[in-house]
Amino acid sequence: MFRAKSNEQASKFCQEGSEMLKEGNFYEALKAINKSLCLAEPGSLVMCESFAVRSEIYFEMREYQNCLTNIEAAKEHGFEKDNKGLNDREMECKKLMDENKESDLWAFFKLSYPANEKLPFIIKSLEMKEDEKFGKHIITNEDLMAGDVIAIEESCLNFFSPKTLFTKCFNCLKSNLLDLIPSSASVMFCSKECFKFAYKKFNCRNELIRDSLSGNEIKQKMLRIMSESLAIAGSYNELQKLVESSKGKTIFDFDLRGKTDKELKEIILVTLCSLMPKTDCGVEGYLTSTMSLPDGPRRNFFVSFITRLILIYMRNGTKLPGKGTNLPEGGLLLPFVALVNHSCDPNIYVTFVDNKCVFTVIRRIIAGEQIFVNYRSTFKINLN
Ligand SMILES: [Zn+2]
Known part of the structure; x- marks a missing residue:
């Protein structure tokens, strides 16, 4: 490649x-x-x-x-x-x-109602509830109409597919109308910030970037999780502290107002860690046999942390649909999407616009009703 x-x-x-x-x-x-x-x-x-x-x-x-x-x-x-x-x-x-003033895409895709004060990417009528039957789930406390846009979520923990080497930012998956910056590792970036962050993640080493794109998908995801999380936290000790503070917290426990980019990423990481993972199906064994991990107590921490996030992705991850094919073009871990339950008869469609998930109501939802998406069918609007 x-x-x-x-x-x-x-x-x-x-x-x-x-x-x-x-x-x-x-x-x-x-x-x-x-x-x-x-x-x-x-x-x-x-x-x-x-x-x-x-x-x-x-x-x-x-x-x-x-x-x-x-x-x-x-x-x-x-x-x-x-x-x-x-x-x-x-x-x-x-x-x-x-x-002719240019058309602004995000003037078209915007929330249809006032935003939640603490979580500005969702409308204020959405609430999280928890019960035995549905676990944690999202309801609306006001009526919603078909066509309403109720959430626009962006991830900081994503998985890049080598298939999109020339069409997406290696760091954030933005396509930027394919106006991407080349690099010596032959991957492309949407901005200088993404370029810098990705090189920081991979210790400025092109071969590590290439490594993260070779081998099978699970290995690619493992390397990405390890480098991404360490770059967000800043150090191993900080990462461990973040993971330990995550117990049971959801995105609804936070106030995102005035947060720096680093703080926002930390919150996303904390809320992802507290999701319920799928039961292990050999991921841990695969991890210890294929990746070089640090020795000592750090090893145990990394094994359980990476395994956990992979299993959370398997249960709650969102696949980015491919252009004209069913094969995914990457994946995202999104703390709000993860709280919305699946139904084969959903009342919300999730559409990808660039690297963001747009939630659109597809039939009338009465105040008090739960919102559902169909995990198996997501749509993407191609901006290219
Ligand atoms: Zn980017």
């Missing part, structure tokens, strides 16, 4: 991207350019050409902001500053941006 950097290979993909653009196949054009960017040597001619072609694709797609960032990247990577074609496109782009 990983190929060494090669300008020759990159040129082929860059050429392919230009051809796809001529055919109007923007998604495939962007994918080919992303491959070219991953293979091109930094500072090479083909790298700046690829950014220039990507700016042309976004121009045709009327994604003018993305077009401008790619023109800038082309120049940063050595494209002649006085290139007429590029400068004309830049001017045209700025003019069109002034004329």
Whole structure:
């Protein structure tokens, strides 16, 4: 899957991207350019050409902001500053941006009612209840109508699929309309922040990033959980403290207002750890036989922690549906989704918009009723 950097290979993909653009196949054009960017040597001619072609694709797609960032990247990577074609496109782009203000996706996908004060990603009528029959579950204390958007949840603990190497951010799974930044590990990122966080997670080592994408799926997930959780907590001791403080806590026990990004991630980790795992089906044995783990008491902690999160994923994880296929393109662990029960006759649909889960009501729900999703069918809106 990983190929060494090669300008020759990159040129082929860059050429392919230009051809796809001529055919109007923007998604495939962007994918080919992303491959070219991953293979091109930094500072090479083909790298700046690829950014220039990507700016042309976004121009045709009327994604003018993305077009401008790619023109800038082309120049940063050595494209002649006085290139007429590029400068004309830049001017045209700025003019069109002034004329038609861009459509904001998240102005369309937004909560239909005032948000819960402490949990701003859900509406305020949602409450958590617990009883013997349903365990922890979510009800609404106000009537809801079909079409209402009642929650938009984003995860910080996710699983990346190698199938989306050129179409999603390695760190947060955002597709960003395929406007992704290449890296020396040949994975791509949606932003400099994600780039930095991912490299911190993997101790700045490309081979560890590649390791996390090879081997079977369980091993990939285990490595991801270990590196992600340690990066969130900051150290082994802090992680242990977080896990110990998690007993029985759900996202409803927290107030997310004014929290820093690190604090939010810690809360998500704590609430995930307190979910009920599936019974072990050989995960622990597999873990100890395939991964190199630290010795001493840390070993026991890591074995039980990673096993637990894998089992929680098996029970409560959400798979990101693939483009045009049923094969998942990654997975997410979401503390709010995990509290919503399954029904084959659900009243909520979960749709993925980029890397966020949007909950939409599909039939009238009366105050006091429980909300249900069908775990087996989720939908994705392709933004590409
Ligand atoms: Zn990202």
